[in-house]
Amino acid sequence: MVRFKSPGNWVRAADNDWQCYDRARGLDFFSPTWDPPALRPHYACLPFFGYLAVLLIAHRGASGHAPENTLAAFKKAVTLGATFIETDLQLTRDARLVAIHDETVNRTTNGKGSVREMTLADLRRLDAGSWFGSEFSGERIPTLEEVLDFAKKYDVIFYLEMKPGGSRGGEHTLIGALRQSGEIARTIIISFDAAILANVRKIEPTLMTALLYDGQIEKPLDQALKVGARQLAIRGDLISPALLTAAREKDLQVVCWTVNHSAHMRLLMDAGVDGIMSDYPDRLAATAKTAKLKHS
Secondary structure: OEEEEEOOEEEEEOOOOEEEEEOOOOEEEEEOOOOOHHHHHHOOOOOOOOEOOOEEEEEOOOOOOOOOOOHHHHHHHHHOOOOEEEEEEEEOOOOOEEEOOOOEOOOOOOOOOEHHHOOHHHHHOOOOOOOOOHHHOOOOOOEHHHHHHHHHHHOOEEEEEEOOOOOOOHHHHHHHHHHHHOOHHHEEEEEOOHHHHHHHHHHOOOOEEEEEEOOOOOOHHHHHHHOOOOEEEEEHHHOOHHHHHHHHHOOOEEEEEOOOOHHHHHHHHHHOOOEEEEOOHHHHHHHHHHHOOEOO
16 A cells, blocks of 8 residues: 555555546546656646545635745645645845745835845845734745745645746746755646746756636637646636636646635536635635535
């Protein structure tokens, strides 16, 4: 009997074969060699036991409960049972990648200014927690290296979003950090910019990638395939049965963002999406337990 970690459960397989359910293909499969490491997230080997697997992804950490994109938010996500976490990356003036969503620090810190015009030392002096609540005073903007250390320590997989424009030239910095940490096989790179995804895969072909989609590009499925993405990460209100069917035909997984209402989560799970990002991973986990998506 062998086993591997999944969100909330250990999934077991006998005789050194991995049993997984691949929602894109709609079938069970066994793989004695388990495919190249970077492809592992492609297969939804998650809470299984009679249910279809759904990736439960904490958006910017448990950002409904703690200041977004901070170690406090990541720790809260783990406490609530998440083993997938999404965070955003911006490049500093001295070419360091840090976890922050906006191009400026104005909204989520006590400072003002553009991230790319500030050094890492400048950013580390800022308080990234007090805006959310006094109990988070002193939280700092994490570096990519801290994010990857967290991933190893808490056994979580990160979705790392590279921002269009704001991360220009950051692809080599990103891949260097992933290689040094040994986390390439346990990381998914996402972006609205297909060129960024193409660039990271040129540098590191084994990387798992996902194209973000909010309705602004034509033929998103074809665009995702063109740059070698294995997932389409789509805004939750843009999901349709036709899109899900087309994605399965093209062997693409569909992940939705950012879904915070339990009723919407349930609708998407019933529709057969492969993953959901939420500011409230606890709501996601509770909805997944009650959805009872029977394995056909």
